[in-house]
Amino acid sequence: MKKILCLIDRLSFGGAERQLIGLAVLLKQKGYDVEMATYHDFDFSTEVLEANNILLHRISQKGNPLSKLLAVRSLINKRRYDVVIAYKSGVTMMACLLKKLGGQFWLIVSERNTTQVLTKREKLKFWLYRYADFVVPNSYAQAEFIKGHYPELAGKTVIITNFTDTDFFSPADTAANRVPIILTTARVAKQKNVLAYLEAAKVVKEKGLNVRFQWFGNVQIGEADYARKCNEAITAMDLADVFELHPATSNILPVYQQCDIFCLPSLYEGFPNVVCEAMGCGKPIVCSRVCDNESIVGEGENALLFDPKSAEDIAEKLEKMLLMPKDRMEQWGRRSRELAVARFSKDTFVHQYMSLIEKMNYQ
Numbered sequence: 001m002k003k004i005l006c007l008i009d010r011l012s013f014g015g016a017e018r019q020l021i022g023l024a025v026l027l028k029q030k031g032y033d034v035e036m037a038t039y040h041d042f043d044f045s046t047e048v049l050e051a052n053n054i055l056l057h058r059i060s061q062k063g064n065p066l067s068k069l070l071a072v073r074s075l076i077n078k079r080r081y082d083v084v085i086a087y088k089s090g091v092t093m094m095a096c097l098l099k100k101l102g103g104q105f106w107l108i109v110s111e112r113n114t115t116q117v118l119t120k121r122e123k124l125k126f127w128l129y130r131y132a133d134f135v136v137p138n139s140y141a142q143a144e145f146i147k148g149h150y151p152e153l154a155g156k157t158v159i160i161t162n163f164t165d166t167d168f169f170s171p172a173d174t175a176a177n178r179v180p181i182i183l184t185t186a187r188v189a190k191q192k193n194v195l196a197y198l199e200a201a202k203v204v205k206e207k208g209l210n211v212r213f214q215w216f217g218n219v220q221i222g223e224a225d226y227a228r229k230c231n232e233a234i235t236a237m238d239l240a241d242v243f244e245l246h247p248a249t250s251n252i253l254p255v256y257q258q259c260d261i262f263c264l265p266s267l268y269e270g271f272p273n274v275v276c277e278a279m280g281c282g283k284p285i286v287c288s289r290v291c292d293n294e295s296i297v298g299e300g301e302n303a304l305l306f307d308p309k310s311a312e313d314i315a316e317k318l319e320k321m322l323l324m325p326k327d328r329m330e331q332w333g334r335r336s337r338e339l340a341v342a343r344f345s346k347d348t349f350v351h352q353y354m355s356l357i358e359k360m361n362y363q
Helices: 015-029 046-051 065-079 089-100 120-131 140-149 151-156 194-206 224-236 253-257 273-280 311-322 326-343 346-358
Strands: 003-007 033-038 055-058 083-087 106-111 134-137 181-185 212-216 243-246 261-264 285-288 303-306
Touching (some): 003 065, 015 046, 015 083, 015 273, 015 346, 046 055, 065 089, 083 089, 089 106, 106 346, 134 140, 134 346, 181 253, 181 273, 224 243, 261 273, 273 326, 285 311, 303 311
Parallel strands (some): 003 033, 003 083, 083 106, 106 134, 181 212, 181 261, 212 243, 285 303
């Protein structure tokens, strides 16, 4: 059985991190020898790895790119992995560079978002992908982008959408006779469209609708100024009594279970774990009409979609959901659960990765 390294920069609260941890656990359960490595000191899910006897390597490095590269190469050479699965762009670029420099391992790199602008860094990343054995986007939108802009990668590009553990993300009774809660779980970042969402919340409040907005998520690295503007907007728009910004939490399940509606107002996405998790918990969805969202939810079945660039459209869809009869909203919640169980199977997810791994035959 092949020896596999799951490589990522840090185990923070993000969707990519949860997906890679889940993949490591699922591959371990299938009998593979799986280890994980990070090179930043922020690991919140070590108990999951420990419970499944997955060794976590915290790679010591001095913080500069060359130090990281040499430290990761040293680990791979020492542990003699057959396959490296790399998540997040800095990590995938590093892994491809190690392959170019003679690394003797098979490499799967995963694309976790949709490319909006081809920056110099993005162009370098896709150039380096020629050294990967498989490129695995988690969304159809990103797969189409890769095949359209980099046809030389088409033959090695394989879509594997995210899984959701619907045994864990499951419904629970919510408190009756209280103010409805609209939940968002996402980084505080421009991509997540917080400022436009605040404008929509202001419209909803001014219409006299009784509702509370809760947003759970840390500030994205490099976007402290944007986060400051969001906090200032909450005050300027007189939203402090209805809109709460919370830091990310590792105990997210009760947060999902206690909300009434889930909203994700992003300008673009890959394959958003948070929508799938909310659906697993039986929540109706309001989200942006972008990227793969229309293939994840069922518009008019469990979800309403909006133009994320229009605060008015966001507000209109939120109002429509809030004014929906209780029995219909409950029906939409049940439909969310049904779709999550049918579409986001962890068995399908792990078998797709296993199929790629088993194509890699060492002599």
